[in-house]
Amino acid sequence: MEGRTTFEDYVSKTPKSKALYERAKRVLPAGVSYSIRLFDPYPFYTARAKGSKLYDVDGNEYIDFWLGHTALILGHSPPAVVKAVKKQLENGTHYGTAHELEIALAEQVAKMIPSAEMIRFTNSGTEANMYAVRLARAYTGRTKIAKFESGWHGGYDALHKAVKPPYDMPESAGLTQGALQDTLVLPFNNLEGVRKRLEGLENQVAAIIIEPVLGVGGAIPAEKEFLKGLREFCDQHGILLIVDEVITGFRLAPGGVQQYFGVRPDITVLGKILGGGFPIGAFCGPAEIMERVDHTRYSRPQTSFHGGTFTANPITMTAGLTTLKMLEDGLLINRLNRLGDKIRDELTDIFESKGVDIQVTGTGSLFGVHFTKEEVKEPGAAFRADRQRLNEYHLRLIANGVFFLPTHNGCLCTAHTRADIEKLFSETENFAKSLKS
Ligand SMILES: Cc1ncc(COP(=O)(O)O)c(C=O)c1O
Known part of the structure; x- marks a missing residue:
């Protein structure tokens, strides 16, 4: 709409979401179930989703490039997954006992990774x-864990450290010194820096x-040489390499970092796509390490405990299995990776042709936009970029259905x-033009 700000445009299209947000604030702190889902002036409320699209309660349609925190590689409610889940719903939603689907999904992961x-x-x-x-500590008998600056591994106390600059400020209240003192922080894509920070501590570190x-x-990829050096460093010092x-x-x-970057993890942590649109996580590795979780081989206090009420939920197992079978031959993944290359090139060209300083990061089907001249190879550069402008860009896209x-x-x-994809490019072009004038 001519003459209207992006803000006004968004607000005029989302009155029902505004009302829901007011209601949400009374029962959900900040009105949301995860702080990152809140954005100004208020989030739209999704009524349904299908394929590449989200539809909000006001009837607006959005092409989704967030895709459930990157989990939905087949889009929303892919027919094959819906069919498998519907069948499983009739056979039980949650068993709390051993069942065959958990074996089938574990076999499928083992086959692919x-x-x-x-x-x-x-x-x-x-x-x-x-x-x-915990497993890395149990296996090595060491206590310290090293993570990277801006590495995000979820909200677990020992890893909820140095996620955003300033890295020396606690990420949250309620984290005890006890929980954090064994977590060391390393510079990303900087092997020399890793060596320096761990000098003298190497044989106390259970895992990087x-x-x-x-x-x-x-969306900054690790450099292959850096990962190779990190693998060698871990081997040299008996440190486990956990790849999240x-x-x-x-x-x-289909085969994870070993296939894509040529590095072999000791422990691989999985989630998101593995669940086929349902909640999941997993950790896996060679039998020699994973056997520490086996309470029939290692009794208390040697065993590394793991469990949970909803672990290997049959709905998730069936959705995950259906999804992995579709991804296994790599054809869909490779097609998305090529599209990712095109997107990085095209977004860069659109902004550069309008004289806007831009860096588009990422690899494969992941991409990040940074309004800066500075090359973005480590997270400091991403945080020094103009994040206010990034916020404006994204809000403009949202107001226009992306x-x-x-x-x-x-x-x-x-x-x-x-x-x-064409709409992403044309709306980006409109935004880039508006910056020039
Ligand atoms: C790399 C990485 N590790 C771990 C997590 C935490 O996963 P979850 O949100 O399922 O707890 C995330 C979530 O975004 C992630 O991106």
């Missing part, structure tokens, strides 16, 4: 990381945990159409 001989399921990525850290592509940190593939797993390659969670990365799904 070379280093994953044995698997345990959890209900979220946070939980999976928590158990992976890394996101192969920083998420919160700005909660976002990248089954998105970049959804990115403001200031977060985008990702692709197999349900995105050519028209969806």
Whole structure:
């Protein structure tokens, strides 16, 4: 609408969402169930979702590039998953006993990810990381864990540190010194820096945990040489390498980082896509490490405990299995990866042709936009970029029917159409033009 601000435009289209937000604030702190889902002036409320689209309570349609926190690689409610889940719903929603689907999904993961001989399921990525850290400590007999600046592994106390700058400020109240003192923080894509920070502490470190592509940190891929050096460093010092593939797993390659980056993890942490649209997490690795979870081999206090009421829920297992079978041959993933290359090139060209300083990061079907001249190879550069402008860009897209969670990365799904991608480009072009004038 001519003459209207993006804000006014959004507000005029979303009166029912505004009312729901007022209602939500009374019962949900900040009106949401996860702080990152709140954006100004208020979030729209989703009524339904299908394929590449979200539809809000006011009847607005949005092309979704957030895709349930990157979990929905096949889009919303893919027919094959819906069919499998409907069938399973009739057979029970939650058993709380052993069942065959948990074996089938574990076998499927083991088949696709070379280093994953044995698997345990959890209900979220946070939980999976928590158990992976415990397992690394149990296996090595060491206490310290090293993570990277801006690495996001969920809200577990020991890993909820140095996510956003300033890295020395606690990320949350309620974290005890006791919980955080054994967590060391490392610079991303900087092997020399890793060596320096761990000098003299090497044989106290149980594990180094890394996101192969920083998420919160700005869709920044780890460099292959850096990962190779990190693997060597871990081997040299008896440190386990935990690769947090909660976002990248089954998105970049069917076989995970080993296939995509050529690095072998000791423990792989999975989530998101693995659940086929339902809540999940998992940690996996060679039998020799995973056996520490086996209470029949290692009794208390040697065993590394893991469990939970909803672990290996049959609905999630069936949705995950259906999804992985569709991704297994790599054809869909490779197609999305090529589309990701096109998006990075095209978004860069659109902004550059309008004289706007831009860096588009990411790899495969993950991408992040940064309004800066500075090359973005480490998260500091992503946080120094103009985040206010990024927020304006995303809100403008939302007001025009293209959804990115403001200031977060985008990702692709197999349900995105050519028209969806063209709309992303044309709305970006409109935004870029508005910056010039
Ligand atoms: C890399 C990574 N690890 C762990 C998590 C935590 O997973 P969850 O939100 O399922 O607890 C996330 C969530 O965004 C993530 O991106």
